Amino acid sequence: MIKQTLQLELGERSYPIHIGPGLLSLTALYEPAIRGRQVMVVSNNTVAPLYMDTVCEALQDYRLERLILPDGEQYKTLEVLNTIFDALLEKRFNRSCCLVALGGGVVGDMVGFAAACYQRGVDFIQIPTTLLAQVDSSVGGKTGVNHPLGKNMIGAFHQPRLVLADTDTLSTLDDRQLSAGIAEVIKYGLIEDREFFEWLEANITRLLERDTEALVYAIERSCRCKAEIVAADERESGKRALLNLGHTFGHAIETGMGYGNWLHGEAVAAGMAMAADLSARHGWIDNTDVSRIRALLKKAGLPTDPPGDISSDRFLELMAVDKKAMDDGLRLVLLDAIGAAKITADYDHGHLDETLSRKLPMTGS
Amino acid sequence: MIKQTLQLELGERSYPIHIGPGLLSLTALYEPAIRGRQVMVVSNNTVAPLYMDTVCEALQDYRLERLILPDGEQYKTLEVLNTIFDALLEKRFNRSCCLVALGGGVVGDMVGFAAACYQRGVDFIQIPTTLLAQVDSSVGGKTGVNHPLGKNMIGAFHQPRLVLADTDTLSTLDDRQLSAGIAEVIKYGLIEDREFFEWLEANITRLLERDTEALVYAIERSCRCKAEIVAADERESGKRALLNLGHTFGHAIETGMGYGNWLHGEAVAAGMAMAADLSARHGWIDNTDVSRIRALLKKAGLPTDPPGDISSDRFLELMAVDKKAMDDGLRLVLLDAIGAAKITADYDHGHLDETLSRKLPMTGS
Numbered sequence: 001m002i003k004q005t006l007q008l009e010l011g012e013r014s015y016p017i018h019i020g021p022g023l024l025s026l027t028a029l030y031e032p033a034i035r036g037r038q039v040m041v042v043s044n045n046t047v048a049p050l051y052m053d054t055v056c057e058a059l060q061d062y063r064l065e066r067l068i069l070p071d072g073e074q075y076k077t078l079e080v081l082n083t084i085f086d087a088l089l090e091k092r093f094n095r096s097c098c099l100v101a102l103g104g105g106v107v108g109d110m111v112g113f114a115a116a117c118y119q120r121g122v123d124f125i126q127i128p129t130t131l132l133a134q135v136d137s138s139v140g141g142k143t144g145v146n147h148p149l150g151k152n153m154i155g156a157f158h159q160p161r162l163v164l165a166d167t168d169t170l171s172t173l174d175d176r177q178l179s180a181g182i183a184e185v186i187k188y189g190l191i192e193d194r195e196f197f198e199w200l201e202a203n204i205t206r207l208l209e210r211d212t213e214a215l216v217y218a219i220e221r222s223c224r225c226k227a228e229i230v231a232a233d234e235r236e237s238g239k240r241a242l243l244n245l246g247h248t249f250g251h252a253i254e255t256g257m258g259y260g261n262w263l264h265g266e267a268v269a270a271g272m273a274m275a276a277d278l279s280a281r282h283g284w285i286d287n288t289d290v291s292r293i294r295a296l297l298k299k300a301g302l303p304t305d306p307p308g309d310i311s312s313d314r315f316l317e318l319m320a321v322d323k324k325a326m327d328d329g330l331r332l333v334l335l336d337a338i339g340a341a342k343i344t345a346d347y348d349h350g351h352l353d354e355t356l357s358r359k360l361p362m363t364g365s
Numbered sequence: 366m367i368k369q370t371l372q373l374e375l376g377e378r379s380y381p382i383h384i385g386p387g388l389l390s391l392t393a394l395y396e397p398a399i400r401g402r403q404v405m406v407v408s409n410n411t412v413a414p415l416y417m418d419t420v421c422e423a424l425q426d427y428r429l430e431r432l433i434l435p436d437g438e439q440y441k442t443l444e445v446l447n448t449i450f451d452a453l454l455e456k457r458f459n460r461s462c463c464l465v466a467l468g469g470g471v472v473g474d475m476v477g478f479a480a481a482c483y484q485r486g487v488d489f490i491q492i493p494t495t496l497l498a499q500v501d502s503s504v505g506g507k508t509g510v511n512h513p514l515g516k517n518m519i520g521a522f523h524q525p526r527l528v529l530a531d532t533d534t535l536s537t538l539d540d541r542q543l544s545a546g547i548a549e550v551i552k553y554g555l556i557e558d559r560e561f562f563e564w565l566e567a568n569i570t571r572l573l574e575r576d577t578e579a580l581v582y583a584i585e586r587s588c589r590c591k592a593e594i595v596a597a598d599e600r601e602s603g604k605r606a607l608l609n610l611g612h613t614f615g616h617a618i619e620t621g622m623g624y625g626n627w628l629h630g631e632a633v634a635a636g637m638a639m640a641a642d643l644s645a646r647h648g649w650i651d652n653t654d655v656s657r658i659r660a661l662l663k664k665a666g667l668p669t670d671p672p673g674d675i676s677s678d679r680f681l682e683l684m685a686v687d688k689k690a691m692d693d694g695l696r697l698v699l700l701d702a703i704g705a706a707k708i709t710a711d712y713d714h715g716h717l718d719e720t721l722s723r724k725l726p727m728t729g730s
Contacts, residue, residue, distance in 0.1 A: 082443055089514035092685065117482075120509065120520045121600070144485065149454035155485045156521060235486070320457065 002213060004220040008139065008227040010234060013159045017139060017227065019219050021212055023166040024051060024127065027058045033125055033162035036096030038063045042084060042111045043102040044071035047129050050172055055102055055127065065091050069107065073264075076106045076146045078154065084114040098123040098161070104130035104177075105137035105264065109155070112143030116158030126160040129169040131181025131215075132265050135188075135222035138163050140230040140240075151251050157235055165223070167215045175208075179301035180265025182207060183246075185218050186296060187272060188225040191242050194339025196221050201292070204299050241343050245333040246271030249306070252318035256310045262303075269302035274355050279335040281351040289338050305358065312357040367578060369585040373504065373592040375599060378524045382504060382592065384584050386577055388531040389416060389492065392423045398490055398527035401461030403428045407449060407476045408467040409436035412494050415537055420467055420492065430456050434472065438629075441471045441511045443519065449479040463488040463526070469495035469542075470502035470629065474520070477508030481523030491525040494534040496546025496580075497630050500553075500587035503528050505595040505605075516616050522600055530588070532580045540573075544666035545630025547572055548611075550583050551661060552637060553590040556607050559704025561586050566657070569664050606708050610698040611636030614671070617683035621675045627668075634667035639720050644700040646716040654703050670723065677722040 003020030018029055039062040043052050048068045056064055067087045069080055088097070101111035101124060108126050115124035128138035144155020170178065182204070189197030199221075200207075206214035226243065233240040249271030254262055262270075276293045279285045294304045310318075319330060329345040332352075336342055368385030383394055404427040408417050413433045421429055432452045434445055453462070466476035466489060473491050480489035493503035509520020535543065547569070554562030564586075565572075571579035591608065598605040614636030619627055627635075641658045644650045659669045675683075684695060694710040701707055 078443055078447055085512055085519055086514075089512055089518060117509075117519045117521060119518060120507065120522055142485065144482075147450055147454055149451075153454060153484060154450055154482045156482060157485055 002216050004216055006220065006223055006227055008159070009231045010159060013141075015159060015161050015163065017163040017165065017223050019134070019165045019167070019216055019223065021166065021168045021216075023164050024054045024169070025058050027061075029164060030059060030125065030162065033123070034059075034062065034098045035123060036094070036098060038065075038091075038093050038097035039100060040065045040067055040088065040091070040093065040097065041100040041102055042067045042069065042107065042114075044069045044104075044107055046071040047103040047107070051102060051127075051129060051169060055100065059100075065093075069110070071103075071106075073106055073146070076110055078145055078147075081110055081114055081145050084111065085118060088114070088118055093118070093122075095119045095122060098125065100125045100127060101138075101160075102127045102129065103133075104128065105133045108133050108138050109143050109152070110145060112141070112158055112160065113145060113155055116143055116156035121158065123161045124158075126163045128163070128165055130173055130177055131170055131219070132177070132184055133181075134165040134167075134170075134219050135181060136184040136226065136243075138165070139223055139226050140243075141234065151254060163223075165219055167212055167219070170210055170215060175301065176263065176266075178208065178210070180263040180269075182300040183265035183269040183272070183297070183302050185222050186293075186300065187243075187245050187268065188222045190272060190276075190293065190335065190338060191225070191245055191341040192339060193221070193225060194337070196225075197296075197338050201296055204296065208300070238343075241331070242333055242341050245335075245341050246273075246275055248319055248330070248332055249274045249315075252315050253306050253310065255318050256314060257307060262307070266303050269297050269300075270304060270306050273297060273304040274306065275332065275334055278332070278347065278351055278355040281354060282334075282347060285335050285337060289335070292338065308358075312353055315356040367581050369581055371585065371588055371592055373524075374596045375524060378506075380524060380526050380528065382528040382530065382588050384499070384530045384532070384581055384588065386531065386533045386581075388529050389419045389534070390423050392426075394529060395424060395490065395527065398488070399424075399427065399463045400488060401459070401463060403430075403456075403458050403462035404465060405430040405432055405453065405456070405458065405462065406465040406467055407432045407434065407472065407479075409434045409469075409472055411436040412468040412472070416467060416492075416494060416534060420465065424465075430458075434475070436468075436471075438471055438511070441475055443510055443512075446475055446479055446510050449476065450483060453479075453483055458483070458487075460484045460487060463490065465490045465492060466503075466525075467492045467494065468498075469493065470498045473498050473503050474508050474517070475510060477506070477523055477525065478510060478520055481508055481521035486523065488526045489523075491528045493528070493530055495538055495542055496535055496584070497542070497549055498546075499530040499532075499535075499584050500546060501549045501591065501608075503530070504588055504591050505608075506599070516619060528588075530584055532577055532584070535575055535580060540666065541628065541631075543573065543575070545628040545634075547665040548630035548634040548637070548662070548667050550587050551658075551665065552608075552610050552633065553587045555637060555641075555658065555700065555703060556590070556610055556706040557704060558586070558590060559702070561590075562661075562703050566661055569661065573665070603708075606696070607698055607706050610700075610706050611638075611640055613684050613695070613697055614639045614680075617680050618671050618675065620683050621679060622672055627672070631668050634662045634665075635669060635671050638662060638669040639671065640697065640699055643697070643712065643716055643720040646719060647699075647712060650700050650702060654700070657703065673723075677718055680721040 126138035141159035250267035253267040491503035506524035615632035618632040
């Protein structure tokens with residue numbers, strides 16, 4: 001057994017993150033996280049047929065209810081959120097109940113937000129079944145839904161009581177989803193862990209082949225990075241914004257293309273390549289760094305350029321509605337090196353326009 | 366000027382509560398609470414024609430937007446909440462914006478909840494314009510909306526940056542609304558301030574006549590009581606539940622009658638009379654206490670009995686969906702004396718049934 005366990009340290013809101021194969025069926029992992037008797041397992045119609053029974057069997061000693069939502073980012077809405085409230089109230093769930101989010105980032109974000117709001121806050125458990133959710137959205141307590149005018153615009157900070165990242169669930173993930181998850185893994189290397197970036201350059205094939213040991217290693221290292229940053233800045237007043245590397249560009253791509261056409265991780269990959277391009281135009285990183293970043297993303301099966309049909313002006317418009325748009329100008333996460341990101345509003349607007357309009361980069365990558 | 370100022374002490378979430386006449390137009394009171402430039406004043410179609418211009422004039426140096434919601438408890442829904450998000454996103458409000466809730470409890474609860482969720486939390490200011498909101502809902506950070514299956518079932522704890530209780534706004538309140546507010550004022554006396562209860566017995570007529578000095582005194586003393594309880598137990602894990610005196614019965618009345626037929630304060634008044642009746646049936650208070658409580662409520666123009674058409678069984682059903690229903694049995698707030706409430710699940714179910722089925726009370730009040 002190669003299970004790894006991390007603790008996200010947030011005082012009385014601290015919680016464990018377990019990573020490894022075969023975790024879903026281990027009742028003993030759930031028990032410390034569940035304080036009452038009522039448990040509702042919420043999943044979607046893709047994941048539920050695969051893993052719902054295993055989870056429910058592990059939780060059979062509780063008063064258990066199941067709820068299945070439609071699968072897809074287009075269902076991450078207030079309306080679908082309300083169906084969770086309907087179910088909780090119909091089943092007369094009380095304040096000491098616990099919700100279990102079984103699925104990818106959409107299920108995790110929505111169930112987490114439902115838990116944040118139901119009776120002004122109840123417990124919940126994250127069981128992420130995509131690599132993206134395992135290394136990113138299930139850890140750190142960001143929850144929410146989309147609005148037609150912006151992604152994740154309605155939400156709450158609400159920490160889970162437990163995260164179970166069972167690597168066996170990645171066996172049913174399609175290749176495109178796996179690659180999208182690797183985008184966020186690469187992000188941690190770029191932000192603050194050059195050694196991990198280099199490990200990824202050497203081991204990317206093992207991840208794509210779903211080697212369990214490599215997956216556990218990469219997920220653990222990613223979650224450790226995220227847990228440290230969240231522990232230092234839970235509500236994103238400072239350092240936590242580093243985790244948005246590639247995301248301001250990426251959200252603009254997702255919104256501009258309509259949710260669901262690009263996977264989140266794909267948009268973030270293109271966004272990170274754009275952040276690298278913009279950083280290089282300022283001379284903060286070398287062109288060889290840009291080439292290495294683009295090469296690793298490509299090897300992981302990820303896009304490195306935004307879609308051709310978003311104009312520079314439209315890009316700026318989509319970026320300005322982003323949460324990171326502050327009174328004092330749009331701040332971006334850019335790179336001083338591979339393994340050293342920074343948050344800054346002090347960049348050249350001409351260079352930004354060059355990046356957005358996809359002027360040929362200075363490097364020929 | 367007889368302005369009173371209290372501070373609700375919650376560490377970095379502390380905020381002032383100003384009480385007095387003529388406060389709406391005092392720009393200097395708002396300024397310390399507003400951190401950015403974007404301000405949206407949200408009101409309803411009853412209150413906006415009366416006070417929106419005064420507030421907007423005081424805030425004219427900000428980037429100001431106005432939003433007017435339909436008036437009434439039946440509009441305290443996720444759908445109407447979403448119109449606030451629509452407006453914020455259309456106007457491109459960012460994370461450092463500030464919302465202003467100008468109106469009664471419905472506006473305050475919804476705008477507060479919108480502020481809690483918009484971009485995972487922005488600032489807001491409470492300007493309560495009903496007595497009920499001034500002494501209760503605007504203070505303490507409980508926000509939310511109703512669900513067809515239960516009142517305030519969806520919400521968040523989110524503290525305002527400032528509460529402005531301008532007693533001049535009570536001049537336009539109709540008599541029934543004023544009485545409904547007095548119900549919550551009487552509640553504070555019953556919970557923990559016998560001396561205040563006795564002051565109310567002596568001064569109820571002055572309140573009904575809207576004597577400014579009496580109003581400022583009663584509001585200040587009520588807010589002080591609430592602020593102390595909230596400071597001790599912000600998220601209602603213990604003592605704060607005392608504030609629910611009369612509310613478990615009251616919510617059942619409101620839900621059973623359909624929101625809006627009984628005012629919240631009227632339902633709470635009948636609920637407090639029921640709590641007193643149930644306490645007397647256990648011998649915890651005297652029949653003369655019950656008579657005094659009923660007499661004060663009646664003098665304030667409030668009901669002291671639930672509507673006749675809710676059966677005992679239906680009452681229990683409506684009460685059990687209440688947030689206070691715990692795994693270990695329904696806990697109620699009952700009285701050990703006028704000025705001494707307690708939270709308990711240790712009551713006789715036969716006595717509860719007598720109270721719910723309106724068996725003749727032991728006293729002939």
